[in-house]
Amino acid sequence: xxxxxxQRVVExxxxxxxxxxxxxxxxxxxxxxxxxLDNRLKKSHKGALLLKANYGSGKTHLLRFLKERxxxxxxxxxxxxxDAKSAVRFNRxxxxxxxxWRGLEIxxxxxxxxxxxxxxxxxxxxxxxxxxxxxxxWCDLTHEWRWDFSDVLEAPSIxxxxxxxxxxxxxxxxxxxxxxxxxxxxxxxxxxxxxxLIGQLKNHFRDPRYEWQFYNDGIFDFxxxxxxxxxxxxxxxxxxxxxxxxxxFIILFDEFEDVIHNLRNIKHQQAAFWNLFEFYxxxxxxxxxxxxxxxxxAKKCKxxxxxxxxxxxDYSLFDKLPTFEMSPLTAEELQELAIKIMEVHGIAxxxxxxxxxxxxxxxxxxAKTASVQVQDRARQTIKEIVKHLDRLIExxx
Amino acid sequence: MEQRxxxxxxxxxxxGIPPQRGTDLYSVGYEKLIExxxxxxxxxxxxxxxxxxxxxxxxxxxxxxxxxxxxxTFAERCLVSNVELSVNEAPLNKFERVFYGIIRNVMTPSVxxxxxxxxxxxxxxxxxxxxxxxxTQNSLAGGELNHESYSRAVQRLMAxxxxxxxxxxMIQRYWETYLPEAxxxxxxxxxxxxxxxxxxxxxxIGAYRRRFGVNKTINKDNAKLMLQSLAGFVRLSGFRGLVIxxxxxxxxxxxxxxxxxxxxxxxxxxxxxxxEAIPGLFLIYATTPEFxxxxxxxxxxxxxxxxxxGKPEERSPRALNTIWNLDALETSIDEYGxxxxxxxxxxxxxxxxxxxxxxxxxEVEKFVNDLFDEHPSLSAVRFWxxxxxxxxxxxDDRLEGEVRSTKELYDDVMDKLREAD
Numbered sequence: 015x016x017x018x019x020x021q022r023v024v025e026x027x028x029x030x031x032x033x034x035x036x037x038x039x040x041x042x043x044x045x046x047x048x049x050x051l052d053n054r055l056k057k058s059h060k061g062a063l064l065l066k067a068n069y070g071s072g073k074t075h076l077l078r079f080l081k082e083r084x085x086x087x088x089x090x091x092x093x094x095x096x097d098a099k100s101a102v103r104f105n106r107x108x109x110x111x112x113x114x115w116r117g118l119e120i121x122x123x124x125x126x127x128x129x130x131x132x133x134x135x136x137x138x139x140x141x142x143x144x145x146x147x148x149x150x151x152w153c154d155l156t157h158e159w160r161w162d163f164s165d166v167l168e169a170p171s172i173x174x175x176x177x178x179x180x181x182x183x184x185x186x187x188x189x190x191x192x193x194x195x196x197x198x199x200x201x202x203x204x205x206x207x208x209x210x211l212i213g214q215l216k217n218h219f220r221d222p223r224y225e226w227q228f229y230n231d232g233i234f235d236f237x238x239x240x241x242x243x244x245x246x247x248x249x250x251x252x253x254x255x256x257x258x259x260x261x262x263f264i265i266l267f268d269e270f271e272d273v274i275h276n277l278r279n280i281k282h283q284q285a286a287f288w289n290l291f292e293f294y295x296x297x298x299x300x301x302x303x304x305x306x307x308x309x310x311x312a313k314k315c316k317x318x319x320x321x322x323x324x325x326x327x328d329y330s331l332f333d334k335l336p337t338f339e340m341s342p343l344t345a346e347e348l349q350e351l352a353i354k355i356m357e358v359h360g361i362a363x364x365x366x367x368x369x370x371x372x373x374x375x376x377x378x379x380x381a382k383t384a385s386v387q388v389q390d391r392a393r394q395t396i397k398e399i400v401k402h403l404d405r406l407i408e409x410x411x
Numbered sequence: 412m413e414q415r416x417x418x419x420x421x422x423x424x425x426x427g428i429p430p431q432r433g434t435d436l437y438s439v440g441y442e443k444l445i446e447x448x449x450x451x452x453x454x455x456x457x458x459x460x461x462x463x464x465x466x467x468x469x470x471x472x473x474x475x476x477x478x479x480x481x482x483x484t485f486a487e488r489c490l491v492s493n494v495e496l497s498v499n500e501a502p503l504n505k506f507e508r509v510f511y512g513i514i515r516n517v518m519t520p521s522v523x524x525x526x527x528x529x530x531x532x533x534x535x536x537x538x539x540x541x542x543x544x545x546x547t548q549n550s551l552a553g554g555e556l557n558h559e560s561y562s563r564a565v566q567r568l569m570a571x572x573x574x575x576x577x578x579x580x581m582i583q584r585y586w587e588t589y590l591p592e593a594x595x596x597x598x599x600x601x602x603x604x605x606x607x608x609x610x611x612x613x614x615x616i617g618a619y620r621r622r623f624g625v626n627k628t629i630n631k632d633n634a635k636l637m638l639q640s641l642a643g644f645v646r647l648s649g650f651r652g653l654v655i656x657x658x659x660x661x662x663x664x665x666x667x668x669x670x671x672x673x674x675x676x677x678x679x680x681x682x683x684x685x686x687e688a689i690p691g692l693f694l695i696y697a698t699t700p701e702f703x704x705x706x707x708x709x710x711x712x713x714x715x716x717x718x719x720x721g722k723p724e725e726r727s728p729r730a731l732n733t734i735w736n737l738d739a740l741e742t743s744i745d746e747y748g749x750x751x752x753x754x755x756x757x758x759x760x761x762x763x764x765x766x767x768x769x770x771x772x773x774e775v776e777k778f779v780n781d782l783f784d785e786h787p788s789l790s791a792v793r794f795w796x797x798x799x800x801x802x803x804x805x806x807d808d809r810l811e812g813e814v815r816s817t818k819e820l821y822d823d824v825m826d827k828l829r830e831a832d
Contacts, residue, residue: 029733069718074684097635100506401733407731
C-alpha cells in the first residue's frame with residue numbers, strides 16, 4: 015500500500031465506510047462467520063442469503079469483503095446499491111440489470127467495472143476456441159462462427175449485444191454498453207438499435223430474421239412479460255461466466271431496505287418483495303445473491319404490508335428467507351482493528367503514530383468508545399480512532 | 412487592477428459582507444485550516460474523492476471561508492462550482508437540479524483570473540478549454556483549433572470509458588462549433604446554447620435525439636452518474652479536480668416536507684457512500700449547526716447519515732476533521748488587530764491619494780481594542796463583522812474629515828447591521 019492508497023483508505027474510514035479494495039485487510043474477528051461465507055464460495059452454494067447487521071455494524075463491509083473474496087475465488091461479481099431515486103429500483107428488473115452491468119467486475123482486473131472487461135474476456139475465449147476445430151460451447155454460441163442465431167443463450171439481447179461486441183468496433187461497443195447500462199432508455203429506440211447493432215453490421219454476420227420480427231418479439235425490450243428478458247440476461251451472464259472458466263456470477267445488494275423506505279408505492283414494494291422471493295427461489299437466477307439488511311427486516315416488511323391493509327399476503331415467505339447474522343465485534347477485535355488503522359494512518363501521512371500514541375492509550379481509547387451502547391458501535395469506534403490519529407498528526411505539523 | 416480590487420473589497424466590507432474577491436487580503440485565523448486543506452486535500456485531489464462539512468452559525472464566516480477556499484482551489488488548478496442549495500435553485504432532494512446548479516455555476520481558473528464572473532456560459536468555457544488542452548498537445552496556452560486538433564481531442568475523449576456516452580457526444584458536438592468551416596457565428600452560438608441547455612436539464616429529448624444523436628436527457632435517474640462523468644471529464648481536460656461548494660444558505664431543509672427531507676438526506680448519504688468512486692471530486696457542504704443536531708429536521712433523525720457525518724466538535728477546525736466547525740474558530744484580539752491592519756492596507760490601495768488622512772497602524776490597533784471592549788461578548792452579531800464594518804466607517808470618517816468616537820461609530824454600525832439582518 016503506497017501513501018496515496020493509504021490516504022484513500024484512511025479517508026474512507028474517516029467517514030465510516032469500508033475502504034474499497036482493502037476490506038479484507040480490515041476484517042477482524044468473526045472467524046466463524048467468515049469461514050461459513052468462505053465455504054459457501056468454495057462450494058459454489060446457490061441461492062440467496064440475507065446478511066443481517068445493524069447499521070454501522072458491518073453490512074457494507076461484509077458485502078465488500080464478500081466481493082473481494084469472491085473475486086479471489088474466481089467469480090465475477092456485481093455489487094449494487096439500491097437507490098429508488100436514481101433508477102436502481104428493486105421492483106424494476108431492467109433497472110437492476112443495468113446497475114448490475116455497471117457494477118460488474120471480473121477477477122484480476124484491477125477493480126475495473128462494467129461490461130467491457132467481461133465481454134472482452136468472452137470474445138477472447140471465442141477467438142481462442144476457433145483454432146480447436148471441435149464442438150464446444152463457443153462454437154454452439156456462435157453457431158460455428160456464423161453468428162446467425164443461437165439457442166445457447168436465453169436472452170436474445172445478450173446474443174445481439176455480444177455479437178455486435180465481437181466486431182471489435184469501438185463505436186458499436188459504446189452503443190452496446192450504453193444500451194445495457196440503461197436498457198429502459200432504449201426501449202423507445204428499437205429501430206436505432208436494430209440499425210446500429212444488426213442492420214449496419216451485415217458484413218460481419220447475416221441475421222436471417224426480418225426487422226419486424228425483432229420488434230414483434232420484443233427483443234430490445236427488457237420489460238416485457240414481467241421482465242422475463244432481464245431475468246434471462248442474469249442467467250446468461252452466469253452461464254457465460256462459467257463457460258469462460260469463472261466459477262459463476264454473484265450479485266450483492268447493498269442498501270436493500272431502500273425497498274421499504276424509498277419505494278413509496280405499495281404495488282412497487284410488493285413487486286420488489288416478489289423479486290426478492292424469486293432470487294431466493296433460485297429458478298430465475300441460479301447464481302448466488304446476498305442482501306444486506308438490518309435484523310428486523312422481515313418484521314419491517316410484514317408491518318409495512320399490514321399497515322397498507324394487505325391481510326391476505328403470504329407472510330410466511332419472509333420467515334422462510336435464509337439469513338446470516340453478523341455478531342458484534344468484541345473489544346479485543348476492535349483493538350486489533352485499531353492497530354491496523356494506526357499502521358495505515360502512518361503510511362498515509364508519513365509518520366510513526368506508535369511513537370506518539372502509546373499502546374495503552376490506544377487501548378483506553380478503544381475501550382472508551384466501544385463501551386458506548388449504540389447500534390453503530392463499530393463504525394463510531396473506527397471513526398474515533400481515525401479522528402484521534404488526525405489530531406495527533408495535525409498537532410505535530 | 413489592484414486599486415479596482417481594493418475598492419471592491421472596501422465597498423463590500425462597508426456593507427458588512429465578504430467581497431467576491433480578495434478575501435485573502437484581510438483574512439486571519441484560517442491559516443492552519445487552509446494550509447491543512449492544501450496539504451491533505453488539494454495535494455493529490457486527483458487521486459480520490461473527498462467530502463467535508465462546514466458548520467457555522469449565522470455570521471460565523473461561512474461565505475467568507477467559501478470565497479477563501481475558492482481562491483486557493485483555483486490556484487491549485489481546480490474547477491470550482493459554488494452551488495446554493497435552496498428551494499428555488501438546487502434543492503438537495505432533487506439531485507438532478509443540484510447537478511444543473513453545478514453546471515451553471517462551474518468556473519475555470521482562467522475565467523476567475525479574468526474577473527469574468529458574469530460569464531454567461533461558464534461550462535461552455537470549460538468545454539472550450541478542454542478542447543484546447545486535449546487538441547493542442549496539452550498546451551493550455553492555446554493554439555490553432557483545426558481539424559487535426561479537433562480529431563485528437565475527440566479521440567482522447569472517446570477513449571475515456573468512465574464518461575457517459577451521451578455526455579461525450581454533446582461535448583464533441585460543442586467542439587465542432589469551433590472548426591474553421593463551422594457555420595456563421597450567430598448560428599454556432601445558438602448551437603452552443605442548445606448544447607449547454609442539455610447539460611442544464613432544459614429542452615425535450617426528441618429535439619436532442621434528432622439534432623445531436625443522444626438518447627437521454629440528464630434527469631433524476633442519471634444525475635448522480637452524470638456527476639461522475641463530469642468529474643471524469645474535468646480530470647481528462649487537464650484540471651486537477653472539481654471542487655463543489657454546497658451552501659445551504661437558506662436552511663432549506665428546515666422548510667421541507669418530511670418526504671422531501673428524507674430524499675435530501677438519502678441523496679447526501681448516497682454522495683458520502685459513493686464519493687470514493689469519484690476521484691477528483693471534492694465536495695464541501697456548508698450549513699448551520701441545526702443541520703446536525705435539530706431533533707426535527709437534523710441528521711440526528713437519520714442514523715445512517717448521522718453515523719457517517721458525526722457532530723461538530725467544539726475545537727478549532729482542522730483540515731482532516733470531517734466537520735469544520737467555524738463557530739469554534741477562536742480569533743484572538745491580536746488576530747483582530749492584524750486583520751485591521753490588513754484592511755487598512757487594502758484601504759490605502761483603494762484610496763492612495765488620501766494616505767495621509769488614514770490612521771496609522773498604532774492608532775488602528777488602539778481602535779480595535781476600544782471596539783472590542785465596546786462589543787458585548789454574548790452579542791448575536793459577531794465581532795468580526797462589527798470590526799470590518801466599523802473600521803471602514805472609521806476610515807471613511809477620516810477621509811471626509813469627520814470625527815466620531817468609537818462608541819458613536821459602534822452604535823451607528825450596529826443599528827445598520829440589525830436593520831440589514
